[in-house]
Amino acid sequence: MPNPPLFAKYPLKFLLLWIFATFGGFVVSLFWVEIGEQSEIGAISAAVGGLAIALPQSLILRDTIFTLKWILFTPIAWVILTILGVGAVGWIVPNSELLPLRLLYSVTSGIVGGFGIGTAQWLAIRQPKSWAWQWILVNSLTWALAIPIGSTVGFLLHRLTQLFVGEILGLAITWLIVAILTGINAYQLFKGH
Template identity: 60%
Template sequence: MPAKTELSFTLQWIVATFSGFLLSLLLIEIGEKSDIGVLQAIIGGLTVAISQSLILRQPMLSLKWVLSTILGWVVITAMGVGAVGWIVPTTQQLPTRILSGLIYGTIGGFGIGFAQWLAIYQPVPLAWRWIFITAASWAVAIPIGSAVGVILRQFTQLFLGEVVGLAITWLLVAVLTGINAYKILFK
């Protein structure tokens, strides 16, 4: 991998992750948990994983990253957690959204982080940290994004507020994982 500074890598990671989410919006529709199935999780996870893999720039690691990321999204969706980055809670009650976002974010982030760990554990000595960083990132991002989404939806009476909330979720996940990805992968 060509030498990158930590700031350069982090910014590229943020842009890649968030762009992958935006691209996924062209391919799948945001919905409630029952509306988003395994196929949508595969498509969404694939768009984000490919975007992130372009930043990794190591062919074997990039391929493993894409496959493991898709595996993570499939598993958490199939086990009932849902494709957390593309689902909107059915409740409009803010406290319930925050609590459920914390729970589902932690579980979903742990599942995705564990699956991605499978791609990086051999070449990266402290790769186990990625599992907890991803879980914590989603646990923070989903409640914040969900709260913003429900507030915007109630204020504007438009579902677009929920989409903005999900975008904020993904931006926070991109920032929180990006800050730590360089430290784990390349130090």
């Protein structure tokens, strides 16, 4: 019987590594992906951003996923979302100046984006895993929660300071929430499998 993945023995270590990998991937992506409104982020930027997230995550999950599929399918999902008009979820700022519309857009793009990303990553989970479909749900709900919170913070900071950096801080909060929630759920779903 094979040994369980290392992180199954150390949940806090796994969570911290996952947060570092996911949030760190976002920070690293900022060297190549410029934060902007939906129409300003193209497919190439979405692919680079997705790759910056997928690479470190795949190192952590390498015992439970098909690493190459995770690395390929994750950026492909972001590219497809961008081409379909949803945008590069996690790198775009809603262009609405009305907070209620921004929240509605944020929840909608979070559900759709999370579903797309979760589905792509689900394809990389070693099958058969009866729980694998839950990864899609986890991503949809996580992004549907994280984007409105980060977007609201970004909106308020931008209004208060009149600096676009407020929006970037809002996206950073979005990514931190995504990293924490997906990390907790990844541990629960992948432990011992």
